[in-house]
Amino acid sequence: MEESPKVSIVATSHHHHELPDTPYNLWTRDELADLIDLPHDGTRVEIIGGEIVVSPGPDYAHNAIIRTIQKQMFAAELANPAYPWRCITTQDVVLSEIHDGYIPDLCFLSKKDDREARETQIKKLSPRHLALAVEVTSPGNARNDRRPGPGRSGPTKWSGYARVGVPYYLLVERDPAAPMTTLFTCPDTFAGVYEESVRWRFGDEIRLPKPFGLVIPTDEWEPWQRGQSS
Missing domain, CATH: 3.90.1570.10 (tt1808, chain A)
Known part of the structure; x- marks a missing residue:
């Protein structure tokens, strides 16, 4: 069962982002990366243990x-x-x-x-x-x-x-x-x-x-x- 929509506040690269839904729901809809302004350079965003985890592209x-x-x-x-x-x-x-x-x-x-x-x-x-x-x-x-x-x-x-x-x-x-x-x-x-x-x-x-x-x-x-x- 999907989580109820709610507002989340996350910080990435010293910026705070107010999210219109849960990170998990946004991730499943492919909206999370854009909402937290991730660069399109191989940087990955995942939800691990319910938390947003951003990782640079591997070597x-x-x-x-x-x-x-x-x-x-x-x-x-x-x-x-x-x-x-x-x-x-x-x-x-x-x-x-x-x-x-x-x-x-x-x-x-x-x-x-x-x-x-x-x-x-x-x-x-x-x-x-x-x-x-x-x-x-x-x-x-x-x-x-x-x-x-x-x-x-x-x-x-x-x-x-x-x-x-x-x-x-x-x-x-x-x-x-x-x-x-x-x-x-x-x-x-x-x-x-x-x-x-x-x-x-x-x-x-x-x-x-x-x-x-x-x-x-x-x-x-x-x-x-x-x-x-x-």
Whole structure:
């Protein structure tokens, strides 16, 4: 059920904006970015834990990690025309159950859902479309991708994906203090937590289990530069 319209006051870039509706409702209607005067330069706006979160466009090393994962997916498709998975980058996902709106770095969908999304020209996916969500951390907003902890005690994308039942969440942590990739599984939708996980260090091969069956090399993945905020 959609929230009742109300006036919200938010501050971005030292400016205060009076919003005519809830941030979630505005985000779902693609009105939020313009109302808070975001530049059209790759800056993203999401609703995480009910809060407006604005993030700058990612750096090249971040995007190169996404490219590596996509490359392995495309290779699997070419090797096996019946391979049942597809991927899409930076696609809006509306989490209506918790009134959040995310833009994952990469989404894995079934071949059937991918075809349906293209044919209906869908603008925002729902969690039921996501077999796996991928997030790659960047300085300044990594705390929004991780499980709640230092820097963000409230709900994060980690808890949001679990809450709506996304079965697999792949988090690529680029913090130079501990660069690694974690696959979270077995979401507890009531508690909003993932109960199982497996990790790989940068340089190791990631082996995504069935139903994906992908092997992803990470030897060229780079953490962000030391001294940048996390």
